[in-house]
Amino acid sequence: MKRERIYLCLAHLSGKEQKFISEALNTNWVVPIGPNVDAFEADLEAFVGDGRKVVALASGTAALHLALVASGVGEGDEVLAQTFSFCASSNPIKYVGARPVFIDSEKETWNISSELLEEAIRERERKTGRRPKAAVIVDIYGMPAKMKEIVEICDRYGVIMIEDAANAMGSRYEGRMCGTFGRYGVLSFNGNKMITTSGGGALICRDEEAKREIMFYATQAREAYPYYQHEKIGYNYRMSNICAGIGRGQMTVAEEHIEHHKKVCRLYRELLEEVEGIKLHENPDERYDSNYWLSTITMEEGVRVKGEERAYGEKVEGAVGGAAGVVHEGGGLHTECEPNRNVEAMRMALDEAGIESRPLWKPMHRQPVYAKMPSYVNGVSEELFRKGLCLPSGPYVREEDVRYIVENIKANIIR
Ligand SMILES: *Cc1c(COP(=O)(O)O)cnc(C)c1O
Helix, strand or coil: CCCCCECCCCCCCCCCHHHHHHHHHHCCCCCCCCHHHHHHHHHHHHHHCCCCEEEEECCHHHHHHHHHHHCCCCCCCEEEEECCCCHHHCHHHHHCCCEEEEECECCCCCCECHHHHHHHHHHHHHHHCCCCCEEEEECHHHCCCCHHHHHHHHHHHCCEEEEECCCCCCCEECCEECCCCCCEEEEECCCCCCCCCCCCEEEEECCHHHHHHHHHHHECCCCCCCCCCCCCCCCECECCHHHHHHHHHHHCCHHHHHHHHHHHHHHHHHHHCCCCCEEECCCCCCCEECCCCCEEEEECCCCCECCHHHCCCCCCCCCCCCCCCCCCCCCCCCCCCCCCHHHHHHHHHHHHCCECCEECCCCHHHCHHHCCCCEECCCHHHHHHHHEEEECCCCCCCHHHHHHHHHHHHHCECC
């Protein structure tokens, strides 16, 4: 039987998107404001709760960029950033001319270590005479960070906390929605996230005033004059009314998507329980309620996998990531920091069986582009990167697919 390829997380439409897009087209609302944008923001505000206000933007990356701008981060400032994340968590720190200071993770949630966070704040102050201005805290793969400790530290040292909840729409910590723990919270609606607007994001703000400030910066920072008057540098980052139409449709299935991701994770847990040397990443205790955007595993180095001798034998075509677009060619077979051979062999074996899997994030402090930035590390993120894989988890992944994936994992382990 020929199988469809099983992907990590494909966009899944509700069927309602068409109606909202058509309304926008029929009423000529094709600009980055309009009824869909207003309604989508209202839907998001209802979803995140806590009286928070939400601005729909062109991407999660843009949302993070504007959060830094509105926080007054600029040239000469330092910003603490979780090293174990996608580059979009730290790149905007460079966009504003500030310096990222990378912080390693703790083992329970895989997110920023509160011990290292505090150590870094103290040491940066000793070394530079100033405290870091802000911290970008990530809820990686949907798992909430240790918010109680992190919020306390950021408050105590006067560091502005920005929560990158791009993976964590609908995740909760002690009952509270991810994205509402900092001064700002970032959501992403890229094609592979919990919901999509084809491409888009949002910034969760504390109140209407903060929301208006973000909207000002997102629409080229125009002052109130009959002509274009600019006192600040602005950006063209607003979400279009067409994309917001997709978002409105997606909001009707957001809860369903979240439940589905959780169900897939429960099934992986059941099926992987007996597999020695492989561990599924799960909520550390009942305070955590991950949306399990991606189910992730780590594999011990001692596990022998078929085809290890072929791992890293051939150069890969293109790059990882659904929207990778144009990539640089001419990479080598190896870098100084890469997943273990058994992990790469498993990835290749699954690929041959029509299953997409992917290594965990490569820590930013090991990325050549960030090699010169200060970092506070404990080995956790590098170990995760060496041992880990993301498994298919999205709305199109069926129960039988999860069974097929786990069968293939087992079949490729040499006992
Ligand atoms: C996807 C993602 C972003 C960026 O969102 P875009 O909408 O793709 O710009 C930021 N942080 C993390 C952790 C992400 O996974």
